[in-house]
Amino acid sequence: DTAVSQTPKYLVTQMGNDKSIKCEQNLGHDTMYWYKQDSKKFLKIMFSYNNKELIINETVPNRFSPKSPDKAHLNLHINSLELGDSAVYFCASSQGRPGSYNEQFFGPGTRLTVL
């Protein structure tokens, strides 16, 4: 059984479009995250939710809007896509609040390519 799943795995779209990436975890964790991994493999936190509450919102353009309908899901919606948004986006989850020492479990990633 997949612990953290993301859809789609690949996403190719034109500049200016709006797209969403979905994430689901079946681990019963309280906290979920979105990370962006750029072309140089640098991994940077974007958002974190704990029990559907936004905890971390790093310096991310407001074109990016996370939504957590319940604690098992954290979706990422991106408006007006730009070339610089091309990256691999990883969802992760962990038990407890952010800042605890609990392991984060990562999804397989969504490779977004903006043309």
Added chain:
Amino acid sequence: AQSVTQPDIHITVSEGASLELRCNYSYGATPYLFWYVQSPGQGLQLLLKYFSGDTLVQGIKGFEAEFKRSQSSFNLRKPSVHWSDAAEYFCAVGSSGYSTLTFGKGTMLLVSP
């Protein structure tokens, strides 16, 4: 602010040889330290973690890491590398005072026959 430095962008090791990947962190208090591995096209998988206690920690797949406070280091080691170990390795630091993990830029491990 906490930070992580992985000084080696890539390392090539012969199969069967020993491996050490370097990680240095910057944080004032006792950090939580992690090593993750990312195989091509995959998500990150936790290899091992350190919070407190014994400074030598054992992980999965035969990996170990040693926390050295005096050197602000948490280097990853494996006595004998297998071809399947070829991947990207990330060191990360967290703490109760911060809400997130900070990752290093990764070290790509290449294994030669």
